[in-house]
Amino acid sequence: MRIFHLNINAPNRTAFVNEGKHNQSDISRQQFDLIRQDLEASRKRTHPKHIDPYDIFCAMLYVLKNGCTWRDLPADYPKWSTIYYYWMSWSKVPTPDKPALLTQVFKKIVADRRLRQGRSARTSFVILDAQSIKNTATAENKGYDGGKKISGIKRHLAVDITDRDGAIALVTLNLEQFKLVRTMMVDSGYTGQNFANEISSLTSAKVIVVKRNELHQFSVIPQRWLIERSFSWLENYHRLWRNCERELNTSLMMVSLAFIRLLLKRY
Template sequence: MMPNYPSNINRLQFGVIRPELENLHQRTKPRQVDLYDVFCAILYILRNGSQWRALPHDFPKWQTVYTYFRLWSQQSAPTEPSLLDQVLNKLSFTLRSQQDRSALTSFIIMTAQSVKNTATAENKGYDAGKKISGIKRHLAVDINGFPQAIHITRANVSDRDGASAMITLHANDLRYVCNVLVDGGYSGVNFKLDVMSDLQATVQVAKRNELHKFEVLPQRWLVERSFSWVEKCRRLWKNCERQLHTSATVMTLAFMSVLLRRF
């Protein structure tokens, strides 16, 4: 029997996403491993930041776990969501519905986070503003802090350009958005035009210098709290992934772990 690691979710929580994970491919023979054990193994890697080959022997073989990870994160096309992306959207929709909110939000808060690379990561750029060589994580959340869009770029991509690309890729999921809240780094006519073109939404810029003193920006702190949720995963303290798509998948899994614990 597998030990109850702190990174594990319980079987009732896993039952929320089990149908999607099981129905990815039709099988003609019994499954050799329990998908619950596989998913908990992936969460162990994510939470503890260990290598795939260092997976404890309590879990299925690391090769099996990694195969499922790659299978669940595959995209049929660059603009199509992976299975894990679809599951994360389902979790967000379900939790919003439990609060008597519409499944699709009309208000999002956006920001970006530059992260240093490790030696194994291949994609990198240099963020001259924060003096970080690595990648940049672009995130849009709703009023609850639940993720609505995730996009990963090299760190040399500006916040505005990365956010515009994220909006274009996730325009269908954000189609009901009417208002976008950002900080001063997103100021500019071009970004507002991109948001209006893709979402027919308005941009609200919260500038700290207008407060004339240091204060937590109203509602802007929600997106920073969302980053703090996933930063409990050591795998996200730095970027360890070779590909940008894998970096986005790791972010998706981290948010899945957060949202599943609310069921």
């Protein structure tokens, strides 16, 4: 249950206190403590400072999970404009060579999980695939998937890890993350020697194409299922059912937020 009380250190202001989990989308305070220090590092540039970042983060998760607009946040969260202010701060890309704060947090959690499993913090094997998502009226960026007859955007995921141009763009824009990759597994939509050569020239990785059986019946293909289940996890968040963001970076940050929550729930 959330309650409000007067903050004695800030006269005439209301502080927000969270006692226990209130909504299904929330994470625990113990889980949030894993990323608290990283998010609080930006507080010197954000206001107001009297609001607990845990409540701000949970409010963002509510928007993501339930698909509501920022203005429709329940009253037991801090004011929606405050939540949106922090969202813009945490999701903004400050410079071309520095990722957004949420991206930094996501990478740190992934590295920590890999180290806990006795693996290297950086991967040398990825599985790459794309998912076509329809746009809503508010989205400003869109394309067209001729194969699936869908007008909207494509989400490309590279998971420890058809649209070859999009995959090349994904790798090109994230060369540092693919620096140590030696094997890239893809489905038949990425078949072609030109694609393999392009990937090899960018990352020195070998492309492996995995095809489904001749009957085109669904079956779990070892390793390929890792990327398929990642897309299915995103479908648990109503905000991601369609692309309703004006900016592509906002769509990217919503996906990052979903995976941050997914990983934190495993602690």
